[in-house]
Amino acid sequence: MNSKDGTMTRQDFNKLAATFLLGAVSPIGCSSRSTNPTYEELVKIIWRHSDPVNEQGSELLRELVRYATLAANSHNTQPWKFRISANKITILPDFSRRCAAVDPDDHHLFASLGCATENLVLAAKAFGFEGQVSVDGASSTEIQIDLIPMESLKTTMFQAIPERQCTRANYDGQPVPSDQLDVLKTIAQDNGVMAQIFTDKNELEKILEYVVAGNTAQMNDKAFVKELKDWIRFSRPAVVKHRDGLFTASSGNPTFPNWFGKMAFNIFFKTRTENDKYRDHIRSSAGVVAFISKENTKESWINVGRCYQRFALQSTALGLRHAFINQAVEVPQVRAQFANYLGIGDQRTDLLVRFGYGPELPRSLRRPIQQVIV
Ligand SMILES: Cc1cc2nc3c(=O)[nH]c(=O)nc-3n(C[C@H](O)[C@H](O)[C@H](O)COP(=O)(O)O)c2cc1C
Structure with a gap:
């Protein structure tokens, strides 16, 4: 870890990824409580920025996935899977969650994966990594995001990730400047x-x-x-x-x-x-x-x-x-x-x-x- 600014070098990142892959890091996003959380508690657990301890990088890759899952997605089926490797995250479709009636060609499913990709890239940037996105040419069904160390940048869009929602309500009719x-x-x-x-x-x-x-x-x-x-x-x-x-x-x-x-x-x-x-x-x-x-x-x-x-x-x-x-x-x-x-x-x-x-x-x-x- 670069002690001056708290950002990671590629070596730090590789070490972290290896640690994760060996299973030494406990999963986040799951409550260790024995009782089941209520709806209100789940909202607080899900719709949040990282805890400061995570921002130090100890569970970074999973944290990037967590941000990705906060994206909009069709019918909230969450039709995605994530594969984590040393310095790369791959987003894959979960066809068991496809909606054959409303989305017979999987258009919305892949658009949903795009939404998750964008969240992941914005979060990576906030944690000091440029997410280089490529779509697997042959099948176009795998989205690979290579993570390259860069200066950390918390954009306005990143800050808004836990605030965003699809709001199916009447609005007030006022114009936008x-x-x-x-x-x-x-x-x-x-x-x-x-x-x-x-x-x-x-x-x-x-x-x-x-x-x-x-x-x-x-x-x-x-x-x-x-x-x-x-x-x-x-x-x-x-x-x-x-x-x-x-x-x-x-x-x-x-x-x-x-x-x-x-x-x-x-x-x-x-x-x-x-x-x-x-x-x-x-x-x-x-x-x-x-x-x-x-x-x-x-x-x-x-x-x-x-x-x-x-x-x-x-x-x-x-x-x-x-x-x-x-x-x-x-x-x-x-x-x-x-x-x-x-x-x-x-x-x-x-x-x-x-x-x-x-x-x-x-x-x-x-x-x-x-x-x-x-
Ligand atoms: C590709 C795509 C298509 C969607 N289509 C609709 C739609 O037709 N009507 C609707 O009310 N919401 C639609 N949604 C919004 C999702 O239902 C919403 O993202 C999901 O329920 C999760 O809620 P949240 O975005 O507030 O977290 C769509 C989202 C995506 C990404």
Whole structure:
């Protein structure tokens, strides 16, 4: 360890990695308590920056993985696995957590891996490592992040990692200053990904039409509804048990005993009320951003995820909330019509996100890192 500034040299890092690989370091992120933590305790354990002791580097690699798992991910399935080696972390897809109905081509799954990649790279930088990202050329299914020692840099985006959430609430309709929109646009574009921001009310109404069209199609799709219901956690005990999925409170909905929630879902989850909800959501937002990639490959989906995650973190740092409204880009037919409206030819609109000023909602959870490290 460089005693002057507390950063590690490559030798220090290799030693640390070897120590970890020999199993001498105890896992973090798991509570040593014998009693089960409550939802509130889990939120505190999960949504935090590192403890100072970890910042000294004793459990650095696992800590980088922990930051990666705080990324947004489709249906909160957490469809990732992490392999740690001496000076490299590899992110792999966990296809057992894919969502075949909403995401038949695994687009969202790979975008989710991109979100995790971005968090990991930002955290590595904060701990004094440049994360050099490469996507395995042959299969495009492995994301390798080589860690090269550098001066530590705690960016605004890094600071925002534990604050970010997808906030499915009504916002207050207030506009975002144009200089901040410029910052967000710049930060959200990279590697062939374009971010198109809409704030004009007429344009938002038009976008709303595509969201409603997509949502209506999805609500009529039995496989989509079943898959969604399977990932909803209606009660605190259910979310604490699984530590994944969509906690109803995180969507601004009440919690119920799980059996009752599943029954109530069938009664209350109706196309009209859902469409009305999205109308309110979009009309109360300051704007919408569409992420559009030049290519339509797994690697470009990963890059889209990275761009979204940067947008999400920077907007969080600016005091904004955001939430996905992907209905317009998930149903192929509606996606094509929406692309036509945007005038982007056969390019794919990957993700659609609204933003604005609004309240914080209860947090979603994450599984312990020992469940995702292979
Ligand atoms: C690729 C991708 C697609 C998503 N699609 C939607 C969506 O259509 N609707 C939605 O409400 N949330 C969507 N989300 C947000 C996730 O549900 C959310 O990230 C997850 O539940 C974890 O919550 P958190 O981001 O607040 O931690 C998506 C996230 C990603 C990365």
